[in-house]
Amino acid sequence: MHMTLDLNRIAAVLAESHSYYGGREPGYRADRRMTPGARDFLGSQFQAGMVVLDVGCGNGGTLIEHASKFAEGLGIDNDPAHLALAGKAAAEAGTTNLSFRLLEVDQLPSQGWADRFDIVFTERGPFGYESRSIQAVMSVLRTDGLIFCEAIGDLHHQEVREVFGTGPRFNQAIRSLDQVRVAMERNGIGVRVAADIITKRYYPDPCEWLRFQCSIWAWSGAPLPAPDDPRIGWFVERNTVSGEIETTHHVVWVAGVKLPEPPGYVESPYFPADRRSGSGRHGRC
Numbered sequence: 474m475h476m477t478l479d480l481n482r483i484a485a486v487l488a489e490s491h492s493y494y495g496g497r498e499p500g501y502r503a504d505r506r507m508t509p510g511a512r513d514f515l516g517s518q519f520q521a522g523m524v525v526l527d528v529g530c531g532n533g534g535t536l537i538e539h540a541s542k543f544a545e546g547l548g549i550d551n552d553p554a555h556l557a558l559a560g561k562a563a564a565e566a567g568t569t570n571l572s573f574r575l576l577e578v579d580q581l582p583s584q585g586w587a588d589r590f591d592i593v594f595t596e597r598g599p600f601g602y603e604s605r606s607i608q609a610v611m612s613v614l615r616t617d618g619l620i621f622c623e624a625i626g627d628l629h630h631q632e633v634r635e636v637f638g639t640g641p642r643f644n645q646a647i648r649s650l651d652q653v654r655v656a657m658e659r660n661g662i663g664v665r666v667a668a669d670i671i672t673k674r675y676y677p678d679p680c681e682w683l684r685f686q687c688s689i690w691a692w693s694g695a696p697l698p699a700p701d702d703p704r705i706g707w708f709v710e711r712n713t714v715s716g717e718i719e720t721t722h723h724v725v726w727v728a729g730v731k732l733p734e735p736p737g738y739v740e741s742p743y744f745p746a747d748r749r750s751g752s753g754r755h756g757r758c
């Protein structure tokens with residue numbers, strides 16, 4: 474079915490101010506069949522007495538929602554605006570066991586928090602794809618503690634990438650699920666969950682989709698299109714299904730436990746030198 478574009482409304486949406494959490498939530502419906510939410514999953518893992526860390530906590534929503542389930546929660550983020558939202562929301566919710574700190578993930582090992590946390594997690598935040606950030610997080614996780622990573626998947630916004638060429642991942646030979654899983658395994662995590670999670674979203678009109686997409690473009694630093702950019706029309710034409718605009722949301726989940734011994738092939742500062750197997754069965758490579 475063809476949707477007509479109202480260029481004045483499109484221009485008005487593009488002229489709004491866009492940020493990851495700012496603005497009004499665009500109208501859409503989501504088909505979440507067989508799509509568990511990371512926040513709900515994490516909620517099922519928290520237990521009384523636990524000390525938990527959210528890396529790239531954003532507005533703190535997950536810690537705040539589940540604060541009553543654990544003893545102490547810390548959220549770190551490198552964006553002061555996000556932390557301000559988190560602090561305000563936590564105060565409004567009346568929580569007393571949460572704190573939020575302005576911190577880069579790479580600064581975790583120098584905080585004196587070795588083995589402090591029972592669970593460390595990120596929801597589309599700064600660790601998962603490579604060793605450096607995973608090792609930083611592992612340095613503060615206790616042995617046998619749980620590590621959970623939700624990362625953006627290859628199919629995420631594939632419809633946008635087809636038309637606009639922007640998106641988180643391009644022509645990678647390796648799938649994000651494999652990349653995150655292997656990076657975690659290499660760094661001493663016994664992987665228990667490795668899953669592709671795919672949701673479909675349906676926007677009732679082009680402006681609702683555009684408002685959402687602008688928040689992503691603004692956050693990722695991609696330029697916004699001009700109101701008369703023909704790609705907006707092409708995108709709408711290609712992705713309209715029964716009167717709604719359909720997009721794909723894809724994340725991967727990789728979760729597991731911190732093993733007592735590092736794998737033989739990795740030299741990682743989070744394991745004491747005398748426990749590294751170095752010249753062991755696998756050797757170093």
Ligand SMILES: C[S@@+](CC[C@H](N)C(=O)[O-])C[C@H]1O[C@@H](n2cnc3c(N)ncnc32)[C@H](O)[C@@H]1O
Nearest residue numbers: 529530531550551552555577578596597598599
């Ligand atoms: C996609 S947002 C997700 C936020 C939050 N987890 C949520 O689900 O709403 C990613 C967050 O990671 C934060 N972030 C990105 N790089 C970071 C880094 N190197 N160190 C700490 N936080 C970082 C961003 O500021 C942002 O708040």
